[in-house]
Amino acid sequence: MSISIRDVEGILSARNLQNxxxxxxxxDHQPYRTLLLQPSGPILADDTRIGPLDLQLADQQARSFLELAMKGGHHLVVTPEYFLPISTLVWAVQGPTFPAVGTLWVLGCESMTPKQLEGLVEACSGHADVIFEKDDSAAVQGVYFDPVAYCFQTKDGEGNFKRVVLIQFKTISSRDAHFFENKNLRCGTTLYQFKGDEDVLSLATIICSDAFNVAQDDLLRRKLSNLATLIHIQLNPKPRHSDYLRYRIDTFSKNKALNNCDIVCLNWAENMVQYDAPGGKHEAWKNESGSAWYISDDRCSSKDEEVERNERLGLYYSRHVKHRHVLHFHFAPAAFELTVAKIAQTGSYVHDNVTGPKLDARYTWDSGSQTWASNADSPESGLTSLCSLTERVGEAFSTLRASDSRLRIERAIALSCGLTSSKPSWYGAASLESCRLGEDEVVRRDTLALDRDASAQSTREERAKRVGSLNHILSTETLPFNIRDLGKGGIRVDWRPDKPHVNIYKDGVQPALVAYLGMDPHPDLVRGVGDAAFELLRLENKQHQDRVAVCYRDQDGRAVFARMTQVTDITRGGGKATNIDEGL
Incomplete structure (x- = not known):
């Protein structure tokens, strides 16, 4: 089925309404404020509807969320696919809790049958114009629609403000093992796109598997990504499946000048449970949420102060291999409040804001007050369990675990596990290897253990154990002459911005850069890590520049320090480290 993009202005003009x-x-130079909801389950999916299992609780949470949006004056408000109960939408349209002039609510709603759509139009009559595309499909062609409701105010031909609910339907079913949605879904054919003043900026929404159609159509994708905000709402157990992320890879691979866009992926929370009937069979998804904000290369800061401020509240940084910044929302149920700069502004360049989205607040559900309450606590992301993985890991991380800086911890881990590059800026968030996000979009941050990828989890634990082994070796083994004063205990694994290329500290002596490469590493790796370490400290040119060591365990489990016979000549004479042999 072919799909098309229609300008909202044209849809409204045909009804004597203004854009x-x-x-x-x-x-302009003023940022906008947005509020996003990542709800919890469980959900119900049967032949009559898809949506929250407990509609009463969902209605309470949805009303509180929309009231929070009204009170905060948020300009853009979003809920994910299949969430908002129809009763909540009617309540908002009929009452005072409706978007103010200039604001837009993008509300992923529970499924709607054609009869429920008729009921919605009737319930909203006299309160709002309800607009949606005509459905010419046969009655047997599916049971219900998957809708997103755009709620906003605009003026009619006489200059009076009117409430509008513009409903868009998902255009293609998702793929599941039993083709359940394929059987029940009635599909739309249209994506609506809002255009801003002067037609500079635009906004559109795709619903979950709409991504399949977008990925297949290069022209459609370009229209959705040129100076645009593209919202991707989902109820998806596998948000990083290649079929769902392909449109992003294709978008990011094109000319940067033509795809300056924000892509906002909003899913339900982690660990969802799906019921096939109230009180009936159910399945635990054991999923990650995958909610994230993707932003262009030159419109987001990777400076420590911006990154760490967001991360303390639950918005985590990574750098996409296709030259995008990606900010990942914590996977637990929450509402997220952000301040976001416009994708472009037509004023002076001095007002170009390149700091990126800022997470101002995170709200969690308070069952006692039945409201979304501000929660300033840093959410648990698996770091606590990682730091106590083994007794040795716990000892090694005793200093680092007290830090509220994830970047500090990951830099110490990177040095301890060995760098193969001597690039002086290796520790910047945009350059840090653990912050690198591949095309599979698996998050491999050392300090962020929320994802369900087994390989990433294994690597994360292995690196933590290597830090523990390094700490143990330095405390118990005979050390090379250039770092011998670090022996006999008292060392700390740490990272400091004033000495960015060293990781081992001890009171009263100079710090050092020491890496542990695990069991029986390849000689080329030993040589490469040693060369990089020497070069980093040579370029830094401080008193500790000759305090470099690389160690590992041989096939018999014995601790071995690579012999660096020219340590003094290399570091003081400026030569390149190439003479590295095995043995103490």
């Missing part, structure tokens, strides 16, 4: 002037799409 809304939305604050989020006004190309």
């Amino acid at each position: 809304p002037s939305l604050d989020a799409l006004r190309p």
